[in-house]
Amino acid sequence: MAFAAIVLLASCGNNHESKQAVTDSVKAGPPKPVPGTPIKYDSSKRYIYLTWDDGPQPPGSTNCRNIFHEQGVKATFFIVAMNAYDAKRKRWIDTLKNAYPEFLIANHSYTHAFKDNYKKFYKEVDSAVGDIQKAQNEIGYALKVVRLPGMNAWVGGGKRKGPQSSRKVYEMLDSLGYKVIGWDVEWQAKAGATPVQSADQMLKDVNKKFDDETSNQANTVVILAHDRMFAKQQYADSLTRFITLLKQDPRNVFETIDHYPTVQQK
Structure with missing residues (x-):
């Protein structure tokens, strides 16, 4: 009999904790959305x-x-x-x-095309992409979304569009999983x-x-x-x-x- 009483008390205690958890969850509301959740x-x-x-x-x-x-x-x-x-x-x-x-917040490069040296930036493809990746790592953007400095280029949905001078850069970014926004x-x-x-x-x-x-x-x-x-x-x-x-x-x-x-x- 004593054992049954102990079990009953424990059960009541757990039930109280369960109700409290539900109450706390209601007070907290729905979880905060994270970047990239589709609409x-x-x-x-x-x-x-x-x-x-x-x-x-x-x-x-x-x-x-x-x-x-x-x-x-x-x-x-x-x-x-x-x-x-x-x-x-x-x-x-x-x-x-x-x-x-x-x-x-989204990526707009680390140095803004080597401080607006656009010709050099887009000619040195590996350095340009490395500049963007450096920004990605240091700022900690939630998504791999980038706007190219001074270039109205688009990459996403299986399509690429932009000035010829920046093509090699946005193609490499595409291969690395970046979406480019013009x-x-x-x-x-x-x-x-x-x-x-x-x-x-x-x-x-x-x-x-x-x-x-x-x-x-x-x-x-x-x-x-x-x-x-x-x-x-x-x-x-x-x-x-x-x-x-x-x-x-x-x-x-x-x-x-x-x-x-x-x-x-x-």
């Missing part, structure tokens, strides 16, 4: 990928991140690894890593940091891509800009206006680049 596309929607290059470049990088967060939109930051040269910039990258699925619309800059188009013109450029069906993938537009362009308040305000205008169209969905069709395809 299901809605053919009635227009998918917009905000991709900002060359960070970290404070204060522009911080301004962009804050604007995207305030506007409630997703974005991808293509990081140049050599720009993460101090503790503050590394913390900025860590903040983005921890903010997924709101933000994603762009459909560029927010251009003069003198390296001053936006050329207004927010309203950018909206027209994006809508034209959708309407003409001339983007790299159907129902998608990849937008390229650079963090440094939005360091000054007047240009940060222009970015805010651009996002606000895009959000007015209920068809527009903002996604990170891991959910671009050719990245999701195996």
Whole structure:
């Protein structure tokens, strides 16, 4: 009889622990998504990928991140690894890593084509690919997704497309399992940091891509800009206006680049 009582008490204790575990699980909510988890596309929607290059470049990088967060939109930051040269910039990258699925970081090489020496970079294929791999290892990107410095090249879904001068580099990256992302619309800059188009013109450029069906993938537009362009308040305000205008169209969905069709395809 005493033995039965002991068993009963133990059983009650285990039941309590089991209920507590369930309660804790409910409180914790669903597991946090990880980069690369596929999404299901809605053919009635227009998918917009905000991709900002060359960070970290404070204060522009911080301004962009804050604007995207305030506007409630997703974005991808293509990081140049050599720009993460101090503790503050590394913390900025860590903040983005921890903010997924709101933000994603991706590879934009270690030296940005040997500090913009594009001819040498793409001629020295092994060194160029090694530069990208070095960035991959040091920053610890979640996925093997890269944008080539200064080259509008695409690799993914069994297809390769880009300038002839960079072909050997993106072909080697393809053989190593990288997806290469170009762009459909560029927010251009003069003198390296001053936006050329207004927010309203950018909206027209994006809508034209959708309407003409001339983007790299159907129902998608990849937008390229650079963090440094939005360091000054007047240009940060222009970015805010651009996002606000895009959000007015209920068809527009903002996604990170891991959910671009050719990245999701195996």
